[in-house]
Amino acid sequence: MSESGRSLLDSKRILTAFVVLGAVYLSIKLFRIIKNTYQARHRYQEIPQLPRHPVWGHLVNMGEKLNPTLQRHPDYAFEEIWNSLGKPPAFLMDLHPVDGAFLIIADHGLAEEISQPSATFKYSLPKSDTLMAMYRLIGLESLIIAEGEEWKVLRRRFNKGFSPQHLHTLDWLIISKTQDFVERLKELAKSGEAFLLKDPAQDLTTDIITTVAIEKDYHAQTLPDGIGSKGSLGLLTASRLLSKLVYPVGRGFDPFVYFNPIRPVKSWFYEQVFNRELAVRVREQIALEKNQTEEKATSTLQRSITRLALSGLDPDTALVRSTVAQIKSFLFAGQDTTATLIQWMCFELSKASWSPAAAAIVKSLSAEHDSVFGVEGGPFNALDVLGNTDEASRKETEAILGNRLPYTTAFIKETLRRHPPAATARRVPDLSPENPTPVTMRMRTVSGEERDVEVNGLRIYSAQHLIHQHEDIWGPDARVFRPERWLDEKYMSTIPTGAWRPFERGPRNCIGQELAMVEAKVVLCAVVRGFEWEKIGYSGKSQTVDMGIPRGDGKDDLEREVWHINQVTSVPLDGMKMKVHLKR
Numbered sequence: 001m002s003e004s005g006r007s008l009l010d011s012k013r014i015l016t017a018f019v020v021l022g023a024v025y026l027s028i029k030l031f032r033i034i035k036n037t038y039q040a041r042h043r044y045q046e047i048p049q050l051p052r053h054p055v056w057g058h059l060v061n062m063g064e065k066l067n068p069t070l071q072r073h074p075d076y077a078f079e080e081i082w083n084s085l086g087k088p089p090a091f092l093m094d095l096h097p098v099d100g101a102f103l104i105i106a107d108h109g110l111a112e113e114i115s116q117p118s119a120t121f122k123y124s125l126p127k128s129d130t131l132m133a134m135y136r137l138i139g140l141e142s143l144i145i146a147e148g149e150e151w152k153v154l155r156r157r158f159n160k161g162f163s164p165q166h167l168h169t170l171d172w173l174i175i176s177k178t179q180d181f182v183e184r185l186k187e188l189a190k191s192g193e194a195f196l197l198k199d200p201a202q203d204l205t206t207d208i209i210t211t212v213a214i215e216k217d218y219h220a221q222t223l224p225d226g227i228g229s230k231g232s233l234g235l236l237t238a239s240r241l242l243s244k245l246v247y248p249v250g251r252g253f254d255p256f257v258y259f260n261p262i263r264p265v266k267s268w269f270y271e272q273v274f275n276r277e278l279a280v281r282v283r284e285q286i287a288l289e290k291n292q293t294e295e296k297a298t299s300t301l302q303r304s305i306t307r308l309a310l311s312g313l314d315p316d317t318a319l320v321r322s323t324v325a326q327i328k329s330f331l332f333a334g335q336d337t338t339a340t341l342i343q344w345m346c347f348e349l350s351k352a353s354w355s356p357a358a359a360a361i362v363k364s365l366s367a368e369h370d371s372v373f374g375v376e377g378g379p380f381n382a383l384d385v386l387g388n389t390d391e392a393s394r395k396e397t398e399a400i401l402g403n404r405l406p407y408t409t410a411f412i413k414e415t416l417r418r419h420p421p422a423a424t425a426r427r428v429p430d431l432s433p434e435n436p437t438p439v440t441m442r443m444r445t446v447s448g449e450e451r452d453v454e455v456n457g458l459r460i461y462s463a464q465h466l467i468h469q470h471e472d473i474w475g476p477d478a479r480v481f482r483p484e485r486w487l488d489e490k491y492m493s494t495i496p497t498g499a500w501r502p503f504e505r506g507p508r509n510c511i512g513q514e515l516a517m518v519e520a521k522v523v524l525c526a527v528v529r530g531f532e533w534e535k536i537g538y539s540g541k542s543q544t545v546d547m548g549i550p551r552g553d554g555k556d557d558l559e560r561e562v563w564h565i566n567q568v569t570s571v572p573l574d575g576m577k578m579k580v581h582l583k584r
């Protein structure tokens with residue numbers, strides 16, 4: 001045979017081998033999908049669920065409700081399903097053969113089971129693998145997704161910086177950043193224009209996190225381009241775009257987003273921008289810490305959370321890389337969530353202009369602020385009182401923010417109960433030689449019996465939206481915004497542990513919860529007596545307790561309450577469109 005004939009034969013052989021290998025691979029994949037689908041159909045049949053299609057499981061009837069084109073968070077779809085199933089403590093959502101099976105939890109007791117340590121899972125159930133969709137945003141070594149001893153080391157390293165004692169040394173920073181927020185609101189009040197509260201709120205939380213975490217002030221609030229950070233190649237642009245590029249898990253399957261070839265390229269690009277800028281900042285922090293270890297910290301010059309975490313460690317490349325991942329995680333986990341909390345607080349304040357109940361709430365808040373800060377200096381005096389930095393005033397600020405604002409704290413807790421910005425998703429590993437112990441959960445089954453049901457192989461979503469508004473726990477007014485409930489000792493003694501979990505609970509609870517609470521308190525003290533809020537668009541004016549679940553298809557009543565959509569965390573649908581006025 002000629003040389004060219006032989007090479008043609010070789011190419012044919014190679015091609016055939018590829019085709020055969022490809023066919024084998026696809027057959028194995030298909031076999032696995034069929035096997036998993038078949039197993040899931042039989043394995044979890046005792047768990048309450050919607051009727052299942054023999055092939056498409058819950059994809060069809062869940063898909064209608066989770067429809068990604070609907071402008072609403074999956075929590076509302078879960079609520080519809082939960083209601084239709086007679087409000088069981090947990091129910092199944094089986095997305096085989098396209099995805100896995102999920103257990104949706106609506107009961108505080110089951111939520112406690114998955115978030116507290118157990119004999120099998122020392123630090124509680126592992127986080128769901130669906131969180132990996134965010135790995136470019138938060139880094140592969142993020143505290144949010146790390147497991148086992150690796151997680152423990154990271155958590156211990158950063159706990160110091162987020163402890164109340166250390167955070168109170170940084171109160172003055174939070175207060176000065178909130179002053180910028182107030183000035184911006186005053187400008188907006190002067191202009192009379194409608195604006196999206198999300199923008200100033202996110203800029204505020206960004207400024208706070210970057211200054212307390214890495215001592216870097218990007219001036220997101222005070223400079224239009226945040227010293228370059230809001231430019232096309234800036235850190236804040238990268239962080240916010242990466243958040244938008246994460247595939248929205250739990251919103252049904254959208255092939256145009258899932259298979260979009262540009263999405264991974266863009267994500268990779270912005271990840272590089274993000275990583276490069278933060279690596280520079282981390283190295284700066286290491287150098288500062290090294291130079292100043294001898295220097296005694298004064299009450300105003302304090303160490304950032306990162307410096308405290310890195311103190312005494314060898315500054316090698318691995319440490320820089322890991323620390324970059326943690327700062328990315330703080331920016332992601334603390335920026336939108338706290339900004340969302342601020343937006344909902346102002347939304348609840350906005351109701352005072354038309355609702356006597358809300359006006360009474362604002363009156364109680366104002367009375368508390370008058371009594372703590374006095375009236376001298378006008379309605380914006382709170383930040384002046386809190387911002388004094390001499391030692392005695394600093395102690396006073398710590399005491400005020402610690403325990404002298406009970407009604408303000410109740411207002412924040414009630415906001416987080418009614419409008420929780422985040423949640424947890426876990427996974428129960430399937431049975432295998434490494435995981436030989438079956439995991440069971442006691443739940444109401446389809447037959448109505450309470451029984452231990454095996455949950456291995458399931459992903460678990462703890463739906464705070466359902467747990468926080470369960471009438472069996474919170475009473476018939478569970479859906480009413482009523483901060484007073486938190487101050488009613490008799491009522492609160494009936495609320496079981498774990499029924500309020502906006503920051504989740506157990507070892508994997510939110511490391512930044514103290515910081516978020518302090519930020520929220522400072523913001524409320526700064527805005528309540530000086531501003532009046534006017535919600536534009538969805539206002540809540542015609543909301544009734546039984547108005548039901550938002551449709552999200554553009555046909556909702558404009559006078560109903562604004563609701564959440566899913567942008568990795570749960571954020572208000574319309575960016576919280578508002579006008580703000582100076583109180584007369």
Ligand code: HEM
Nearest residue numbers: 144330333334337338341422423424503504510511512516
């Ligand atoms: C209102 C504000 C906030 C809410 C509602 C909130 C809520 C949560 C929730 C529900 C979790 C558990 C997530 C999971 O299990 O996957 C969590 C974890 C976490 N949060 Fe927050 N968070 C807030 C603010 C913050 C802030 C300000 C920071 C940091 C600057 C932060 C950093 C983190 C981190 C690093 C974790 C992972 C902790 C771990 O797994 O050890 N959060 N947060």
